[in-house]
Amino acid sequence: MNYNVAVIPGDGIGPEIVTEAMKVLDKVGAVYGHTFTYKKLLMGGASIDVHGVPLTEETLEEARHSDSVLLGAVGGNVGNSRWYDGPPQTRPEAGLLGIRKGLELFANIRPAWLYKELADACPLKKEIIGDGFDMVIMRELTGGLYFGERHTVTENGVRKATDTLVYDENEIRRIAVKAFEIARKRSGNLISVDKANVLDSSRLWRAVVNETAAEYPDVKVSHMLVDNAAMQLVMNPGQFDVVLTENMFGDILSDEASEITGSIGMLPSASLGKTKLGLYEPSHGSAPDIAGKDIANPLATILSAAMMLRYSFDLDEEADAVEAAVQQVLTDGYRTGDIYSEGCIKVGTKEMGSLVADRILIR
Ligand code: NAD
Ligand code: IPM
Numbered sequence: 001m002n003y004n005v006a007v008i009p010g011d012g013i014g015p016e017i018v019t020e021a022m023k024v025l026d027k028v029g030a031v032y033g034h035t036f037t038y039k040k041l042l043m044g045g046a047s048i049d050v051h052g053v054p055l056t057e058e059t060l061e062e063a064r065h066s067d068s069v070l071l072g073a074v075g076g077n078v079g080n081s082r083w084y085d086g087p088p089q090t091r092p093e094a095g096l097l098g099i100r101k102g103l104e105l106f107a108n109i110r111p112a113w114l115y116k117e118l119a120d121a122c123p124l125k126k127e128i129i130g131d132g133f134d135m136v137i138m139r140e141l142t143g144g145l146y147f148g149e150r151h152t153v154t155e156n157g158v159r160k161a162t163d164t165l166v167y168d169e170n171e172i173r174r175i176a177v178k179a180f181e182i183a184r185k186r187s188g189n190l191i192s193v194d195k196a197n198v199l200d201s202s203r204l205w206r207a208v209v210n211e212t213a214a215e216y217p218d219v220k221v222s223h224m225l226v227d228n229a230a231m232q233l234v235m236n237p238g239q240f241d242v243v244l245t246e247n248m249f250g251d252i253l254s255d256e257a258s259e260i261t262g263s264i265g266m267l268p269s270a271s272l273g274k275t276k277l278g279l280y281e282p283s284h285g286s287a288p289d290i291a292g293k294d295i296a297n298p299l300a301t302i303l304s305a306a307m308m309l310r311y312s313f314d315l316d317e318e319a320d321a322v323e324a325a326v327q328q329v330l331t332d333g334y335r336t337g338d339i340y341s342e343g344c345i346k347v348g349t350k351e352m353g354s355l356v357a358d359r360i361l362i363r
């Protein structure tokens with residue numbers, strides 16, 4: 001079977017890591033008898049350079065008509081790049097927000113688990129790590145502060161900036177349903193994270209989550225305030241299974257969760273909507289500080305490609321094979337610099353991609 005994948009390499013390390021994910025997908029194709037046809041698209045700074053805007057209507061249309069989208073990352077050095085000279089809607093990140101909104105990808109799934117081989121790269125103490133952790137952060141992706149009205153004015157010589165946080169109940173319910181569905185297939189534990197002691201939007205969030213819970217009596221739901229959640233993540237990460245939260249809280253908590261897996265270079269993500277079309281990208285950014293040096297960790301992007309196989313193409317066996325290959329590479333002792341610990345074998349981006357591809361087998 002042929003799958004049409006829109007590939008958006010983006011900026012910084014984006015092209016390097018996406019190349020490795022395609023290498024792995026091609027090996028999956030060769031071993032399992034599929035073809036992946038790639039259509040490269042520009043977004044972010046790369047699109048600004050060519051078209052003057054971070055996302056063109058053509059790119060959005062191409063993405064919409066593909067079977068799925070694989071993305072590296074977009075963005076440059078904020079404050080140190082001409083991509084940031086104009087207003088917010090002309091900057092690289094606006095491309096990313098535009099494609100998420102344009103494809104109605106409201107559910108961002110960011111799984112964070114600790115490979116036992118990476119325990120030394122995890123900054124937490126052994127007694128806190130315990131038996132490790134395995135959680136899924138479900139981040140709402142097309143609402144909240146990211147998409148509310150914003151403006152900056154000067155009143156009586158004083159500059160004033162406003163960002164608004166809006167959620168309606170339907171936006172909350174559709175992500176809650178996805179989270180309950182996922183919780184039902186896992187250990188049946190869902191923690192919804194909000195700031196209901198201060199924000200109206202969080203009080204509505206909590207009410208809608210509780211209403212949705214009535215449909216899922218098999219899922220145990222509890223609520224946690226976001227500041228406490230940030231603390232609990234590094235105090236007792238093993239308590240989390242499915243974490244459901246709004247856009248901004250999910251952005252911040254997923255970076256925190258990624259670091260305790262050993263590196264932000266390990267955390268994959270899938271952004272889904274109502275159809276099979278998904279956007280798959282690592283949770284990290286374009287890392288301009290290490291771009292072009294063949295040192296970026298491609299595993300988050302490779303694991304995102306595995307999520308694509310699972311969620312967009314229903315190729316569970318193939319997705320398992322990619323995840324098993326990543327596990328095997330780590331077991332064999334290979335590490336990029338960000339997850340390196342003594343006694344391991346240090347490899348670059350390209351070698352890491354090849355090592356994973358070499359381990360794709362029919363299981
Ligand atoms: P970042 O995630 O790019 O980098 C943070 C730190 O993690 C850096 O030290 C970087 O070198 C390191 N890092 C990130 N990915 C890595 C990898 N795969 N392997 C090894 N080390 C890795 O975050 P930032 O520096 O805050 O942002 C840089 C740019 O990326 C900004 O323009 C930002 O807007 C953009 N960004 C884009 C996305 C996206 O496209 N999804 C996500 C986050 C940030
Ligand atoms: C992410 C990124 C983006 C976000 C930025 C680049 C707009 O940090 O995907 O986590 O905040 O969603």
Ligand code: MN
Pocket residue numbers: 251252255283
């Ligand atoms: Mn982020």
